[in-house]
Amino acid sequence: MAGAVLRGDEDLLTGRWIGLVVLAGVLSGCGGGDTLERFDGPTMGSHYSIQYVRPPAGPGPKTVQAEVENILAEVDRQFSTYRSDSDVERFNALPANSCEVMPGPVLALIRVGEQLSVQSDGSFDLTVEPLLNLWGFGPQSRAEQVPSAEALAEVRQRVGHDHLRIEGDRLCKDAAVEVDFNSIAAGHAVDRIAARLQALGIDSYLAEATGELKAVGRKPDGSAWRIALEEPRDDRQVAERIIEVNGYGVSTSGDYRKYFERGGQRYSHTFDGRTGAPVLHNLASVTVIHPSAMMADGLSTLLLILGPERGWDYAQKHDIGVLFVLRDGERFVVRTNDAFERMTRGKTQ
Numbered sequence: 001m002a003g004a005v006l007r008g009d010e011d012l013l014t015g016r017w018i019g020l021v022v023l024a025g026v027l028s029g030c031g032g033g034d035t036l037e038r039f040d041g042p043t044m045g046s047h048y049s050i051q052y053v054r055p056p057a058g059p060g061p062k063t064v065q066a067e068v069e070n071i072l073a074e075v076d077r078q079f080s081t082y083r084s085d086s087d088v089e090r091f092n093a094l095p096a097n098s099c100e101v102m103p104g105p106v107l108a109l110i111r112v113g114e115q116l117s118v119q120s121d122g123s124f125d126l127t128v129e130p131l132l133n134l135w136g137f138g139p140q141s142r143a144e145q146v147p148s149a150e151a152l153a154e155v156r157q158r159v160g161h162d163h164l165r166i167e168g169d170r171l172c173k174d175a176a177v178e179v180d181f182n183s184i185a186a187g188h189a190v191d192r193i194a195a196r197l198q199a200l201g202i203d204s205y206l207a208e209a210t211g212e213l214k215a216v217g218r219k220p221d222g223s224a225w226r227i228a229l230e231e232p233r234d235d236r237q238v239a240e241r242i243i244e245v246n247g248y249g250v251s252t253s254g255d256y257r258k259y260f261e262r263g264g265q266r267y268s269h270t271f272d273g274r275t276g277a278p279v280l281h282n283l284a285s286v287t288v289i290h291p292s293a294m295m296a297d298g299l300s301t302l303l304l305i306l307g308p309e310r311g312w313d314y315a316q317k318h319d320i321g322v323l324f325v326l327r328d329g330e331r332f333v334v335r336t337n338d339a340f341e342r343m344t345r346g347k348t349q
Helices: 061-079 087-092 104-119 129-135 149-156 185-199 293-318 338-343
Strands: 035-043 046-054 098-101 164-167 170-173 205-209 212-216 225-231 238-245 248-254 259-262 265-268 283-290 321-328 331-336
Touching (some): 035 061, 046 061, 061 185, 104 164, 104 185, 104 293, 185 212, 185 248, 212 225, 248 293, 283 338
Antiparallel strands (some): 046 205, 164 170, 205 212, 225 238, 259 265, 283 321, 321 331
């Protein structure tokens, strides 16, 4: 992800592969007694952070934090590929021609994955976990490697969204596929948190989990939630652009934090489901602005897989707000579309 960094009053928020860096601001009241509250904590092997405007009779941070952490714990139980007792891992352990009753959210995200797979001609695929493991990026990986053609061909027989089907409340598979929701589960968690905050009477907030975020409303002083998008560098964090967000989810996917090199070739953790291999183009990161944090999450991955030409055309066709960062030798080139500029009001750092 070209990062975003969320810092207290200046709001600095980093993207998914970088992790969240929060420099705490002063939590102060303003006219009418509204207060900016903030809390954070660990989740899903990473971090979450919530800032919200509390009206005089609104819920306190301990109450809100308990609600948020209940949601995050449930998402982890349902979607984690790092715990054997999660709903997803129970399904992944089943052999071919098996079915398993799944919670509604799991089935809903399977349908989202199918939609994104169809729209990308199979490039986006929720079943690439065996490929991630084979290349050295997955939860069962042993070592980073460029696999043999024979090993790749064998694993690809167990990859493909068309091997999945839903029968009532059951998820079924006709091959020994394994599902990995890492490209949309965090955004799904943020959308659920946002809905819960709204139900609690909180209508101004910035909710983030593992780098996915949604910002709604304004801070007590009337200023906007501001997010810094990072230049995709391996050595240090450099703010590329600051944007103001209200009513949108923001997600950035990039290939510059998780990769290895062999024989002068760079292999990233971003896989094309059609080829079974990491993408090799010069698109370093994609930031997506979307009303749904889950869709921003999934679309940033989809567009990064499609690359600078196919991804740009897809975004234009579907009116998706995007910021592309492309490698050009030793420098980076930034490209945004009209939809992105409509949804944000930013400035170059």
